[in-house]
Amino acid sequence: LKAVQFIVHTQNNDSFYAAQTIHGPTHDTNIHSSPAISLRHAACLIALRQEIWSAFLHQRPVRLPISPQNDYDAFPTTCDFIWANRILVWCADLLNFTFDSHTNTKYPTQASRLAKWNSLKAFETHWNTHKPLSYKPVYYAAPEPEKASYFPTIWLMNDSQVVAEQHVELGRILLAVSNPGMQRLGAGAGALNRGLEAELRAITRRV
Numbered sequence: 788l789k790a791v792q793f794i795v796h797t798q799n800n801d802s803f804y805a806a807q808t809i810h811g812p813t814h815d816t817n818i819h820s821s822p823a824i825s826l827r828h829a830a831c832l833i834a835l836r837q838e839i840w841s842a843f844l845h846q847r848p849v850r851l852p853i854s855p856q857n858d859y860d861a862f863p864t865t866c867d868f869i870w871a872n873r874i875l876v877w878c879a880d881l882l883n884f885t886f887d888s889h890t891n892t893k894y895p896t897q898a899s900r901l902a903k904w905n906s907l908k909a910f911e912t913h914w915n916t917h918k919p920l921s922y923k924p925v926y927y928a929a930p931e932p933e934k935a936s937y938f939p940t941i942w943l944m945n946d947s948q949v950v951a952e953q954h955v956e957l958g959r960i961l962l963a964v965s966n967p968g969m970q971r972l973g974a975g976a977g978a979l980n981r982g983l984e985a986e987l988r989a990i991t992r993r994v
Contacts, residue, residue: 835875836950839882843957848887853879855893859910862917867947870919871954877910878954878961885965900967908962914955922948930992938992956994960987 835851842849857876884890884903894900926942943949963986 839878842882846886848883849879853883859906862913867921871947871951874951874954878958881907881958881961885961904967911958953994956990959990
């Protein structure tokens with residue numbers, strides 16, 4: 788992180804990471820090529836990816852200033868690279884919502900927590916229904932437990948797609964465990980918990 792901080796402070800060109808908080812990338816109309824990015828921009832992306840996995844493994848919020856006001860409803864056409872960056876910011880926002888000890892202060896009521904969760908869930912729902920065609924796997928093979936094959940085989944066309952899909956799956960795990968509307972106790976809770984375990988197991992195998 789010290790190397791990233793040095794690069795950020797010595798590179799003077801503008802990027803969407805130059806502000807005090809990290810927002811989702813701006814819309815890019817060229818869907819056929821990755822935009823040229825600065826060294827500072829690239830360093831921040833690397834730091835964000837590493838921080839997401841570290842925060843996930845240690846069950847803590849990310850230590851980078853993620854904006855809590857990103858618009859996840861917009862689904863404009865753009866390139867795979869920009870999509871991957873948007874998903875990174877969404878996943879980091881989810882980590883903060885799930886593990887930040889100040890979440891209950893930021894969203895003091897059940898209704899406000901549920902509204903925030905629904906806004907994060909909406910992105911995953913839109914991704915399921917409006918995923919760019921380029922993200923369709925070039926090859927897919929379902930698990931075959933009877934042949935001792937417990938993991939699906941998924942081939943994608945480039946690294947940006949792999950990064951995006953991995954972090955969408957991480958986001959699905961976070962959405963599942965952070966749902967403030969989920970019934971934890973009482974009648975039917977056991978069946979819901981078993982369903983949650985099955986969902987998390989399937990997601991983990993895809994990752």
